[in-house]
Structure formats: structure tokens, C-alpha cells
Amino acid sequence: MATTDSFISNAANLQKYLSLDQKGSIMAEYIWIDSELQVRSKVRTLKAKEGGYSPSDLPIWNFDGSSTGQAPGDNSDVYLKPVAVFPDPFMLGDNILVLSECWNADGTPNKFNARHEAAKLMELHAAHEPWFGLEQEYTLLGLSDKPYGWPVNGYPAPQGPYYCGVGGGKVVMRDIVIAHYKACLYAGIKISGTNAEVMPAQWEFQVGPCLGIEQGDHLWIARYLLARVAEEFGAKVSFEPKPIPGDWNGAGLHTNFSTKEMREEGGMKHIEAAIEKLSKRHSEHIAVYGKGNEARLTGRHETGSIDSFSYGVANRGASVRIPREVAAKNYGYFEDRRPASNADPYLITGIIMETCFGPADK
Ligand code: ADP
Ligand code: MN
Ligand code: MN
Ligand code: MN
Ligand code: MN
Numbered sequence: 001m002a003t004t005d006s007f008i009s010n011a012a013n014l015q016k017y018l019s020l021d022q023k024g025s026i027m028a029e030y031i032w033i034d035s036e037l038q039v040r041s042k043v044r045t046l047k048a049k050e051g052g053y054s055p056s057d058l059p060i061w062n063f064d065g066s067s068t069g070q071a072p073g074d075n076s077d078v079y080l081k082p083v084a085v086f087p088d089p090f091m092l093g094d095n096i097l098v099l100s101e102c103w104n105a106d107g108t109p110n111k112f113n114a115r116h117e118a119a120k121l122m123e124l125h126a127a128h129e130p131w132f133g134l135e136q137e138y139t140l141l142g143l144s145d146k147p148y149g150w151p152v153n154g155y156p157a158p159q160g161p162y163y164c165g166v167g168g169g170k171v172v173m174r175d176i177v178i179a180h181y182k183a184c185l186y187a188g189i190k191i192s193g194t195n196a197e198v199m200p201a202q203w204e205f206q207v208g209p210c211l212g213i214e215q216g217d218h219l220w221i222a223r224y225l226l227a228r229v230a231e232e233f234g235a236k237v238s239f240e241p242k243p244i245p246g247d248w249n250g251a252g253l254h255t256n257f258s259t260k261e262m263r264e265e266g267g268m269k270h271i272e273a274a275i276e277k278l279s280k281r282h283s284e285h286i287a288v289y290g291k292g293n294e295a296r297l298t299g300r301h302e303t304g305s306i307d308s309f310s311y312g313v314a315n316r317g318a319s320v321r322i323p324r325e326v327a328a329k330n331y332g333y334f335e336d337r338r339p340a341s342n343a344d345p346y347l348i349t350g351i352i353m354e355t356c357f358g359p360a361d362k
Contacts, residue, residue: 290340
């Protein structure tokens with residue numbers, strides 16, 4: 001059967017229900033990360049609370065982990081522990097999004113709960129005041145899994161006009177990008193910008209700078225919001241690092257990083273010391289920088305090689321780039337260009353802290 005990208009939305013009908021009075025109750029959408037690094041969510045009703053909810057006021061909940069690849073069928077309960085709360089840009093009013101960590105019944109963190117370990121590292125090394133800024137690249141697909149707006153047969157014209165492109169034939173689905181940006185701002189996500197990318201149907205948004213564990217929290221909610229917005233517009237979001245083989249750019253999750261010391265006058269020596277440490281643990285970093293990253297980190301299309309570590313000022317073909325302006329000022333931050341678009345930000349930010357400042361169990 002032929003598939004189609006056409007999609008009928010009932011958004012106008014939905015409007016009248018969204019404004020109905022909730023009679024003292026709110027909807028709390030619990031959001032978690034599954035075994036495939038996809039977001040999942042489910043909703044429950046709570047009594048509206050004066051001043052709103054913070055994570056510690058919210059009940060622990062659970063779900064069937066055997067249906068998400070997170071637990072065996074004979075011991076399937078996985079617990080949802082609220083860790084961050086955001087206003088819900090879809091349900092509006094007092095309704096909330098509740099980012100949750102996954103915990104097993106025996107009191108251990110679930111295998112796919114990377115946040116727990118990252119939070120320990122952030123706390124242990126909090127004196128360095130780590131800031132992260134992540135650049136999330138992604139590709140919009142039609143419901144038939146082809147990049148949105150690509151010809152049914154063949155390929156678009158070669159790359160060149162699409163990056164930061166303006167106009168028909170250069171960008172697609174800008175309405176999703178705008179809706180997502182507004183939804184992030186409403187939810188209090190520290191989104192810092194967006195741009196069309198090099199491959200048509202590829203976009204990027206940036207989140208940061210965020211302090212410590214907040215980076216992973218905000219990026220995961222931003223991914224959730226993007227999936228929800230795209231769902232409404234009849235598109236899919238792909239975080240594949242190399243969605244189309246050949247002469248088409250891959251998708252990354254460039255990770256900009258600084259500490260208090262790096263941001264101060266003369267901070268370059270702290271930047272260089274961190275890069276030196278990163279260079280010695282290249283393969284450990286690559287191991288948590290996303291699945292399928294070898295198809296992207298080829299040394300072409302503005303990437304470094306997956307097999308070796310390199311760095312340079314203003315060099316987009318290196319593993320780590322020091323921005324030109326940072327080199328000129330002699331303080332600031334650096335960019336780790338290795339992470340793939342599908343990587344878990346808790347693993348990225350966690351291992352950077354571990355490599356620079358030592359493991360959590362010391
Ligand atoms: P690029 O030139 O690589 O495309 P972007 O403008 O897309 O860079 O993203 C730069 C990111 O770096 C933003 O998310 C921004 O918040 C972040 N950033 C800026 N300054 C710092 C800093 N001192 N520490 C960490 N991140 C930073
Ligand atoms: Mn049920
Ligand atoms: Mn960017
Ligand atoms: Mn980019
Ligand atoms: Mn970048």
C-alpha cells in the first residue's frame with residue numbers, strides 16, 4: 001500500500017476542550033527515557049496545589065517496564081521518581097510536565113537511568129560551576145520515513161543553499177521549528193537558538209548554557225516537546241547520526257563546555273588542561289557518544305575521525321574546537337564535536353565531568 005505524508009489535524013476542534021474548567025484538578029504528564037533513548041510519557045490527575053508542585057511534592061509512580069525494554073516480564077514494575085517540573089505548553093493552565101528518573105523495585109537505578117550517576121558527578125564537582133550548551137541536530141521525516149519534502153524518487157539538489165536557508169525549496173517545516181521554540185520558552189527550557197542545517201529537512205536547536213544536571217533535564221524535555229509538536233504536524237523526528245548515506249551531512253549533538261576557571265581571565269590554560277585529559281580517554285567518550293556514530297565521524301562533512309582525537313582553533317574537522325573568539329580573548333569555553341545527535345546528554349555531560357575532575361566514587 002502506498003503511504004502518504006498528508007495528515008489531517010483536528011487542532012481547531014481541540015481548542016474548545018482545552019479551555020474547559022478542570023474543577024480543581026491538574027494533569028501531570030510523567031516523562032521518562034526508555035531503553036532505546038526515546039521519550040515515553042503518561043498522564044495522571046492531581047489536586048491543584050497552591051504555588052504549584054516541586055519534584056519532592058509529587059508522588060512516585062510506576063509503569064510496565066516489560067513494555068518498554070526496561071524490565072523483565074516477571075518483575076516488570078519500574079518506578080518513576082519526579083526530578084524536575086515544567087509548565088505544560090500543550091495543556092496550559094496549571095498542568096505540568098514531570099521529568100522522572102527510572103528506578104527498579106529493588107531500589108537500584110534502572111539500567112537506562114543515566115541521570116542518577118551524572119547528578120552525583122555534578123554534585124561532587126559543583127565548585128567548578130560547569131556550564132554546558134548542547135546543539136541538538138535532527139532530521140524531520142514524513143510519515144513514510146523519507147526526509148520531509150524530499151522528492152519521492154531521487155534526491156534534492158546538492159547541499160549548499162540549505163544551511164540557515166530562507167525560502168521555498170530551501171527549508172521545510174519551519175512551522176514545527178517555530179512551534180517548538182515557543183513551546184520551549186513557555187516551559188522554561190533554556191533554548192538559546194535554532195537554525196536550518198546543511199542537509200535539507202535537517203534542523204538544529206541549542207539549549208544552554210545550563211548549570212550541571214540542568215543541561216540533561218532541559219535537553220530531554222526539549223526533545224519531548226519536539227516529538228509532541230512534530231506529532232501534531234504529521235512529521236517524525238529522527239535523531240539518527242547519519243540518516244542518509246553519501247554526500248549528506250550527519251547529525252550531531254555538539255557539546256560546549258566551560259567551568260568557572262575557564263570563564264575567567266586567562267582561563268585558556270584550564271581549557272587546554274581539560275582538552276589534554278579528553279585526548280587520553282577518546283574511546284571511553286566515543287563509547288557513550290551515541291549509536292551509529294561511526295557512520296557520521298568520518299573526517300568529512302565537518303567532523304573529526306572516530307579513531308583519533310584532534311583539536312584546533314576554529315577547526316570544524318577536529319574532535320574538539322576552540323572557537324576563534326575564545327582563542328582571541330584567552331578564556332571562555334570549548335566545543336566537543338564528537339557526540340552524535342542520538343546520544344544521551346546525561347552520559348555526555350557526566351563523562352566530561354568524570355574525565356576532567358575524577359569519578360564519583362572517589
Ligand atoms: P556553533 O557555532 O558551533 O554552531 P551554536 O551557536 O550553535 O555554535 O551553539 C553554541 C552553544 O554554546 C550554545 O548552546 C551556547 O549556549 C553555548 N555556550 C556559549 N557560551 C558557553 C560557555 N561559556 N559554556 C558553555 N556553553 C556555552
Ligand atoms: Mn493498564
Ligand atoms: Mn550550532
Ligand atoms: Mn549544526
Ligand atoms: Mn557546533
